[in-house]
Amino acid sequence: MKTHTHACAHPPPSSGPTHKLHLYKRVKLRVTIPILFRSVLHPFALFLNSFNMSISMQTTKTLRSSTAFPQKAYSVYGGGFGGSTRISSSKIGGGYGFGGNYGGGFSTTFSVKGDRDLLQVNEKATMQNLNDRLASYLEKVRSLEAANATLERQIREYYEKKGPVAQRDYSKYWNTINDLKEKIKNATVKNANILLQIDNAKLAADDFRIKFEHELVMRQSVEADVANLRRLLDQTTLTKADLEMQIEGLQDELAFMKKNHQEDLAALRSQLSGTVNVEVDAAPQQDLNKVLEEIRSHYENIIQKHRRDQEDWFKDKSAVLNKEVAISTETIQTTKTEITDLRRTLQGLEIELQSQISMKSALEHSLADTEARYSAMLAGFQSQINMLEAELAQLRASTEQQAREYSLLLDIKTRLEHEIATYRSLLENQDVKTQIPDNLFPLQEDPSPSPQPRVDQVSSTATIAPAKHTQRDRERERKIEIMKK
Known part of the structure; x- marks a missing residue:
């Protein structure tokens, strides 16, 4: 996804960013938050580094010539970190253009249109785009917070119901x-x-x-x-x-x-008594x-x-x-x-x-x-x-899942902290305006044959934003600190 922004002389109104950044208070890092600034902040930071390098390179050539440039355009293409950088000078109105294009899909154009034209960044459109995306992500964060609260309530109810049973004294x-x-x-x-x-x-x-x-x-x-x-x-x-x-x-x-x-x-006795005794000479008889x-x-x-x-x-x-x-x-x-x-x-x-x-x-x-x-x-x-x-196995599986999610969230939190720090530096740098002085030297072609174009003189000075933006910057920094906590 590419976002193309044009330069603007004035910063965006404070109502939009202030209203959007106010939602950072509700962000909780233990909820799964997608990486929302990777495709924008990282290429923009690389673009700023390339811009500083290009300005340093061109500053050494600002005093060489004061003649008018011919009606011819020059382009310089350089690659860094898998992206490309384009420095162009246009014959239309004698303007000076500087652009960056990276694989992350972010492009910014600086135009120089005259003696008093300022090198400006259309931060209003950028901030609106970022705030819209941030609002969508915060909506998702709120839904995830609600789901997380529901899960916490269910876990608390589960432990309230099942905890005493497991802690009974048998x-x-x-x-x-x-x-x-x-x-x-x-x-x-x-x-x-x-x-x-x-x-x-x-x-x-x-x-x-x-x-x-x-x-x-x-x-x-x-x-x-x-x-x-x-x-x-x-x-x-x-x-x-x-x-x-x-x-x-x-x-x-x-x-x-x-x-x-x-x-x-x-x-016998009676017979013997009545008989006559006759003695006979005979043998004596036995006595009966x-x-x-x-x-x-x-x-x-x-x-x-x-x-x-x-x-x-x-x-x-x-x-x-x-x-x-x-x-x-x-x-x-x-x-x-x-x-x-x-x-x-x-x-x-x-x-x-x-x-x-x-x-x-x-x-x-x-x-x-x-x-x-x-x-x-x-x-x-x-x-x-x-x-x-x-239930214990389920709780262990849930605990392991939550540990993996926590590790993932911790990794995401670390990367978000780095990206938020980058975004903070970006927001701080957005309030710094780069102005071109009145004696802007025109560009001229370097007579030496070289594959790289020669830019004669570029005077770049950085001025601090007006004092009216100081209070808004402080409020923004305070909200970012709250978000990081």
Whole structure:
């Protein structure tokens, strides 16, 4: 973009620049501000340097000649910093022209139109152009300020909402969690001890069951022996009754035989008493009474012997049976006592086993509930952690983006400070007027063959602007200082 300005004898009115520069108060360097004076200020500064160099070059030739220049135009083209500089002398009206053209797109023309023409800069059009562009940039700055304020408010609201959540103190919750973990650990140890006790009780119950089965077999064998002994006792009782009956029969038979014998003796005695004694010389007969007595004694001895034998056998058998019955009875009583104790112990163990099983079930349900509750709590905490991590990552990305933007803004701020300093020097230099004196020497051609034109005499003096511009310059400088701060 090129801006072409013409010379003006008077500076621009103070109302335009003062009004426009008043907007510098609202500029904040932390907002992205485009580079607004690069295409204007830098070429203009280079132009001023080239102008000073050209004036210095031409001043050495001002006293060489005072003749009138021929009606011919001369041009000098020089390049510096990627741009070009044009110094021209025109035959129209004997004027002197000096112009600069740079790649940045800025061009300024100085004209010399007579003895009293002044070398002037049309700063009014330049300032209007710059102020228009500055106004557009300030509008953009205001929009960026509004967007920045909105972002700051959103960030502040975000930190107000999310900050306290991230700064919560979970120490008391961790203490509760540690206590519950300790309780769960203790409950697990207790459950393990209970399971060990249950296993021990099962082993003890198995041992008692084996003992019970062994004792049951012993009891059954003893009961079988007792039944056999009872059958033997019954047989012995029957044998005893039979023998007693036989003894009674034999006693009855003996009494009957004794009675018959007495009767026979009585009959014989009666017969003998009524008979005649006839003595016959014959062998003596045996005494029947004696024979009977012998027979009686013999049978009585046999009966007594059988009775003694039977009594001894019965006594022996009865003693043995009584002893066996006593032993069996004692064994049965002991077995019954042991069975009762074992039943009582078994019932107690079964009751304890049921209580332990119920306690185990209750503890398992409680453990499952606790695990489910804390799993839900941990899932909630994990989701919060994930959300906070995502927010933290987003904040880090936003912080990095803001850091990059801040670095860019800092770079832009540095360049703007340099450009504002240049612009300030430009504004200060705009109030300095370059005047050409009345005895302006005309230009003449240098007779020596040279690719560069010869300018005979140029008198350049710089005068300070009138005093009426001093107050405006001070105000402008003050506003620029405010803008830089």
